[in-house]
Amino acid sequence: MVKENTDSYLIVPLKDPKNNDSYRIRRFHIFIALSILYGGFIFYLSSQSAINVPNESFLFEWSIDYAKNNSIISKVIGVPLLMDIVRYSYGNFDKIAHMFLYLGLGILLHITFRNSGNNTLKKYAPLFAILLGIAYGITDEIHQMYVPGRTPSEADLVADSVGVTLAQIIFWIIILKSFLLRKKGKDPKNLK
Incomplete structure (x- = not known):
């Protein structure tokens, strides 16, 4: 008589199409690694005594021309407000760079926590x-x-905090838009 193995539930297959845990864990580890690498990149930039940035006058002139010629942006935001944003950016280029660097970090951190196996980390x-x-x-x-x-x-x-927070606002908008599309009966994955 052959005895059945009652402990088979303890054996976790390496690749089970019904069990996405191994895929989720790999994805979580990949995003942890990407977040750490990105943090290392920020640390590297912070370690530099002087960082060469593009010619600010070129950026200012290009931004002004773009603001005047791009009717969509000028209609939605308004040229005077857009010009104020461009002037602030010109005078505080390093703050804008900080904001965008930490926006990237905020995106990676959000995705990392969202792919965690911990429900509290996912939820919050x-x-x-x-x-x-x-x-x-x-x-x-x-x-x-x-x-x-x-x-x-x-x-x-403050610029770092704005960047990380802005990333979360962007995710919130994307998630809310996806939820509203599903509620209307449209699958956001099939929209083109």
């Missing part, structure tokens, strides 16, 4: 992404105290 991914992003921004500013030619700045920390 935007909050955890903002908290971790701001904490990293604080450590980045502390790190700059020890880099010759660099100084910590509260304005940089």
Whole structure:
């Protein structure tokens, strides 16, 4: 008589089409690695005494021409407001760079937490992404105290926080739009 193996539920196959846990875990580890690499990239940039940026006057002139000639942007936002944004960007190019760098970090952190196996991290991914992003921004500013030619700045920390928060707002808009399309009976994956 052959005895049945009652412990078969303990054996987890490496690849089971019905079980997406291994795929989710791999994806989670990939996003952790990408987040760490991106954080390392920010750390590398913060370690530089001087970073060469493009000629700001070229960017200012290009932005002005683009604002005047692009009717969609000028109609939606309005030329005067757009010109104020361009002038601020011209005068505070480093703050804009901080914001966009941390926007990227905020996107990666959100996706990482969303792919976690922990339900609390999944549910509160935007909050955890903002908290971790701001904490990293604080450590980045502390790190700059020890880099010759660099100084910590509260304005940089604000720009970092805005970037991480803006990433979460973008995700919220995408998720809300997807939810509303599903509610109307349209599958957002099939829209072109």
